[in-house]
Amino acid sequence: MSSETLTLKEMCALFEVTPRTLRYYEYLELISPVKKGRTRYYGPTEKARVKLIRQGRRFGFPLEEIRQWLELYDQGDQNRSQMERWIEMSTDQIEELEQRKRELDEITCELQRLRQVTQDSLDQLG
Numbered sequence: 001m002s003s004e005t006l007t008l009k010e011m012c013a014l015f016e017v018t019p020r021t022l023r024y025y026e027y028l029e030l031i032s033p034v035k036k037g038r039t040r041y042y043g044p045t046e047k048a049r050v051k052l053i054r055q056g057r058r059f060g061f062p063l064e065e066i067r068q069w070l071e072l073y074d075q076g077d078q079n080r081s082q083m084e085r086w087i088e089m090s091t092d093q094i095e096e097l098e099q100r101k102r103e104l105d106e107i108t109c110e111l112q113r114l115r116q117v118t119q120d121s122l123d124q125l126g
């Protein structure tokens with residue numbers, strides 16, 4: 001294979017994922033490595049797709065939405081409707097993340113309050 005291709009092990013190291021994760025992406029048809037016997041080889045396209053998948057997961061997108069995201073890139077030139085769809089998906093995800101952030105802030109405040117109540121009780125015990 002060429003110097004641009006990576007083995008399963010090399011891809012795992014590059015993206016800090018397990019072989020199981022890459023095989024799962026393959027099962028979901030998110031990536032399509034070249035197979036020679038039982039060995040998988042990942043070229044520039046698969047590397048780019050895994051990079052986008054990892055970024056999408058980091059943003060909290062489910063794999064099905066990431067599949068739609070990847071389809072935008074697969075079609076080459078992005079047209080207006082594709083770009084509008086991406087804006088819609090990212091806007092929805094931003095709203096979801098903002099809501100989770102508010103919830104985490106509330107939970108953090110409550111936990112800090114309960115911790116302080118417990119510390120005060122402990123201090124009174126001497």
